[in-house]
Amino acid sequence: MAILSFHFLLLLLLLGAFSSLPTQAAARGGHDPSGYVGNHGSFSRNLLEDKPRITEEMVYGYMTNPELEVAVHAFGSRCPNISRIYSIGKSVNNFPLWVIEISDKPRQKEAEPAFKFIGNVHGDEPVGREVLMHFANWLCDNYLKDPLATLIVENMHLHILPTMNPDGFALRWRGNANNVDLNRDFPDQFSPFNNDINYRQPETRAIMNWVKQEHFTASASLHGGALVANYPWDGTRDKNKYYYGCPDDKTFQYMASVYSQSHYNMSLSKEFEGGITNGAFWYPIYGGMQDWNYIHGSCFELTLEISDTKWPKAAELPVIWEHNRMSMLNLVASLIKSGIHGRIFAADTGRPISGSVMIKGIDSKVRASRTYGDYHRMLAPGEKYEAVVASMEGFRPKSTRIVLEQEAVNLDFILDPIEPDGQMKLTRNDCGCPCDNDKLFHVQEAHLWLYILVLFVLLILYLLFKRKTASRLLTYRYSPRRPIAV
Structure with missing residues (x-):
């Protein structure tokens, strides 16, 4: 009798479980x-x-x-x-x-x-x-x-x-x-x-x-x-x-x-x-x-x-x-x-790269294509987006803010490469000098005190050299004149 009651109870539980499934x-x-x-x-x-x-x-x-x-x-x-x-x-x-x-x-x-x-x-x-x-x-x-x-x-x-x-x-x-x-x-x-x-x-x-x-x-x-x-x-x-x-x-x-x-x-x-x-x-x-x-x-x-x-x-x-x-x-x-469309390029080579684009506050990424680096990000129009971030491994990410009206927005990104030691790789400007596009004299400023020290040493050497040369000129001017052989 106890076994039959147990089986009956089990059947009721199974029926209840199936009846609770969503239609x-x-x-x-x-x-x-x-x-x-x-x-x-x-x-x-x-x-x-x-x-x-x-x-x-x-x-x-x-x-x-x-x-x-x-x-x-x-x-x-x-x-x-x-x-x-x-x-x-x-x-x-x-x-x-x-x-x-x-x-x-x-x-x-x-x-x-x-x-x-x-x-x-x-x-x-x-x-x-x-x-x-x-x-x-x-x-x-x-x-x-x-x-x-x-x-x-x-x-x-x-x-x-x-x-x-x-x-x-x-x-x-x-x-x-x-x-x-x-x-x-x-x-x-x-x-x-x-x-x-x-x-x-x-x-x-x-x-x-x-x-x-x-x-x-x-x-x-x-x-x-x-x-x-x-x-x-x-x-x-x-x-x-x-x-x-x-x-x-x-x-x-x-x-x-x-x-x-x-x-x-x-x-x-x-x-x-x-x-x-x-x-x-x-x-x-x-x-x-x-x-x-x-x-x-x-x-x-x-x-x-x-x-x-x-x-x-x-x-x-x-x-x-x-x-x-x-x-x-x-x-x-x-x-x-609608949405935002563009391409992602590497600053050092100018070539397209297959980075990704992410919108601040939206936990999903859209990848750019490998061939052209183009991305196409669907977004609801009529919204302000605080940060549109483009990123790729080995490059410094860049972001910008957009207001998306009813029309699509075209937005390209140029990413600066990063050296293995974490420093940003310098690219060349139009004059041919190595520089950071954002801070032209960043490297020179970092070594400013070294430059000042070198200039100070050179100035001391110059003054010493000038003083010795002046002393020789004075000695020559006031010495007795030698006869000139004819």
Whole structure:
């Protein structure tokens, strides 16, 4: 009897524990796949059964994976002067992850910001792949005709990955071919059990390598099932649900609002004030892509829920595209129109260096590129920033104060190198003399007393020499004259 009571009590405790878990909306998470299982506490990423019935009628009108591949390459052929087609890897079932790069110089590295769009992260949310192809074709058709299209093409590099999860789309379920939710598969600051590289999916690894290779300033992934712009953090330290902002919370609110306010009806949401939400406040997730981008790539990423229905009928896609068109354009253009942009140079060589830029009071850094030393720091406009600090190992940091209005600010830094002994290395001025640019006579002042002592000794020697010479002249003047031999 005692054993039965114990088992009954244990069952009640387990039921209470499960009932206290946060309820998750289907859009960002569906059923929470996270759970700790045996084998040294490894992190389980397999989904619970989350396979909503997708009918043939719903699928009709969407591009299949082979059709999407043809469409991507057809775009490259139609718009060769402003595009490049490349792959960042393959899915579990060996389907290439094709990317469209759009720029006026798509095959060159430039000192310009870069933005990436990612669609179809979840296999059963295909609206993003269709909308992104609409977006790419619109830019091609309107380049040199529309001001925003021209601004984007000529002043930045835009990278579009229509599908991150082609296998899940083909299988008509949420996860990839291994039934893994790719938006729970990234390393997470709050879940160390999610950091085992042996469990990382090929699609996830492809994104991680892509971010390391490119110098992305900002990013957005397109999802379905709600209508809201979501921003970091996506989780909390104690795994509870509440607002948990990242260091750049104001900037992310600004970016999310740019998208929401430009949308047909996102900002009118009754569920989300202003059509935006902090991820952890909505419901916490762990292993998400946007938090990883911000921490490890200095890339400001949003998670955009652009359709109330996860898999709308194809006939609705043109309307969804039109509702999101200005939002997508304005979000991408905000990289050029706002924030601070510049380059970092070494004072002794004049060459660009890959330093970092930090804002006083904001605990996050943005790195400059290795090629051109260019940095692009997203910031909320209408703010005063006491110190913008550029730094790099081996150089003395420099800072300045800015007032950021509605327009972007251009700000370059020239850093002075430091010698191994901690002294600042002297550079040459225009006259060719070694000097510090800030204090011309710093070195001479340090040795002033030595110079005075040397001058004093020279003066004494000069006076002694002059006195001896004068004595010889007097002796010669008053001595008897000698006869001159003729």
